[in-house]
Amino acid sequence: xxxxxxxxxxxxxxxxxxxxxxxxxxxxxxxxxxxxxxxxxxxxxxxxxxxxxxxxxxxxxxxxxxxxxxxxxxxxxxxxxxxxxxxxxxxxxxxxxxxxxxxxxxxxxxxxxxxxxxxxxxxxxxxxxxxxxxxxxxxxxxxxxxxxxxxxxxxxxxxxxxxxxxxxxxxxxxxxxxxxxxxxxxxxxxxxxxxxxxxxxxxxxxxxxxxxxxx
Ligand code: TMP
Numbered sequence: 725x726x727x728x729x730x731x732x733x734x735x736x737x738x739x740x741x742x743x744x745x746x747x748x749x750x751x752x753x754x755x756x757x758x759x760x761x762x763x764x765x766x767x768x769x770x771x772x773x774x775x776x777x778x779x780x781x782x783x784x785x786x787x788x789x790x791x792x793x794x795x796x797x798x799x800x801x802x803x804x805x806x807x808x809x810x811x812x813x814x815x816x817x818x819x820x821x822x823x824x825x826x827x828x829x830x831x832x833x834x835x836x837x838x839x840x841x842x843x844x845x846x847x848x849x850x851x852x853x854x855x856x857x858x859x860x861x862x863x864x865x866x867x868x869x870x871x872x873x874x875x876x877x878x879x880x881x882x883x884x885x886x887x888x889x890x891x892x893x894x895x896x897x898x899x900x901x902x903x904x905x906x907x908x909x910x911x912x913x914x915x916x917x918x919x920x921x922x923x924x925x926x927x928x929x930x931x932x933x934x935x936x937x938x939x
Contacts, residue, residue, distance in 0.1 A: 864913070
């Protein structure tokens with residue numbers, strides 16, 4: 725019998741790495757086992773955080789640089805969305821001993837804002853100290869993908885996203901950042917998602933079951 729316990733499972737990686745797909749697969753597998761699980765995403769996950777997400781994503785499509793958010797404004801918007809999300813969704817779910825699967829979380833801010841845009845890490849860490857209220861991911865799956873496969877997946881997408889037009893070097897840098905963040909951390913699993921078969925979802929499920937102590 726599965727003894728209910730809270731767990732925050734996060735999927736991280738560059739666009740087109742398949743993390744949204746894999747989050748859903750894991751969600752369905754846990755549901756099938758009748759394990760109380762919710763699936764959510766960042767930026768977003770609640771009504772207010774989704775409003776902030778729209779602001780962030782709209783800004784990307786502005787043509788004139790002068791009209792765009794400053795990188796600190798942009799960072800604060802991600803953090804504002806996270807605050808709403810933690811307070812109103814993640815924390816209450818964990819308190820009810822649910823499993824929370826989150827498509828992106830704090831490491832995306834480190835990879836994109838700190839490593840990518842050179843936003844001061846201390847600035848982000850200070851705000852995180854306040855808004856995370858001790859919540860940290862229990863399990864992180866970093867999905868690694870080849871540039872070619874990521875491109876193919878992004879081209880197929882109907883809705884274009886913020887970084888869909890970003891330079892190749894930006895993807896490579898972001899992916900390297902995720903791998904660097906994962907280094908030497910026992911609860912991080914860097915997995916290759918370039919193949920389109922179901923071996924990856926099986927692997928992710930096995931690791932999750934091990935963490936939950938179930939078969
Ligand atoms: P998504 O495509 O996974 O929905 O994410 C939306 C974009 O937001 C994606 O390009 C990565 C970016 N992002 C950041 O730059 N910093 C963050 O903290 C988060 C959560 C996302």
